[in-house]
Amino acid sequence: MDVDTRLLRSFAAVCEEGQLTAAAARLFVSQPTLTKQIRQLEALLGVELFERSRRGMAPTHAGRALAERTGPVLAGWDDALRATRAAAAEQGSTLRVGFEGGSINLMTRSTVTDFARRMPGWQVELRQNNWFDPTSGLATGEIDLTLWHAPPSLSEQYNVAVLGEEPRCVALPAGHRLAGHQVIRFEDLLDEPFVAIPLEAGHWRDYWLAVPERRGRPVRIGAVAHNSDEWLAAVVCGQGVGFAPEAMSRLTAREDIAYRPVRGLSPSLVGLYWPMGRELSPAMAAFVRSCRATVGFSAGPAVPGQAE
Secondary structure (H helix, E strand, O other), X not given: OOOOHHHHXXXXXXXXXXXXXXXXXXXXXXXXXXXXXXXXXXXXXXXXOEEEEOOEEEEOHHHHHHHHHHHHHHHHHHHXXXXXXXXXXXXXXXXXXXXXXXXXXXXXXXXHHHHHHHOXXXXXXEEEOOOOOOOOOOOOOOOOEEEEEEOHXXXXXXXXXXXXXXXXXXXXXXXXXXXXXXXXXXXXXXXXEEEEOOHHHOHHHHHHOOHHHHOOOOOEEXXXXXXXXXXXXXXXXXXXXXXXXHHHHHHOOOOOEEEEEEEOOOOEEEEEEEEOOOOOOHHHHHHHHHHHHHOOOOOOOOOOOOOO
């Protein structure tokens, strides 16, 4: 029987946290997604792994037996992945960089040219972030660095080389009642329907819905988009409005969408992120220097784990 290691990681997190809410936050997934994963693992094994109660989740006898063996299995698999990728990196010359739909507009040909000058023989492979993976492939090692517009608090969970700050703007259908405003107040958007990204995006969904700034005011969801093209289409069709990086207004400028600055909405910290505990390789460090030389942001504030 083959079992996805993701299911085992979810199982281990619930065992350690004792409840779904904390485990979901730790894994950067939504609670419904985590519940689905646990039930999927139980169905595969044909056993009940947890006793569920108001106090939380406690492993059953079968669950405890699995928990005792899950740690070594995952540790062994992680060691195998690291060894495999390290061996490939010794012979390879490709740096894998993730990006959001809007953030790719920050990197230009000059960024890649500068990197090639610093690291002769190396190439940059750009991969658009998957909205169904809150880590954008960092957790699995599929990418080396990712360019994110993020809240400053994310620097507590990842290493980050800060490039600067960029405002978040609002995207409106061209005929929207607020489209004629040069600047829109955040409070004027509170009752608007929003185009949301999937629940599986975890904390990113809340961030791009500006949940912290709402101070408990619920969000009206007009549509859920699964990629940037669906997101734009939903805005154009009037199914909702949405917050986006200011760079997106340049990348996807079109007559049927109005991008407007928002007063009262915090800016994003723009940076290159990589997992805690992983050293910055020479190629990664070179790409950081190339971005700082070409992206056009002034150096950001020092934060924990920041590359100099």
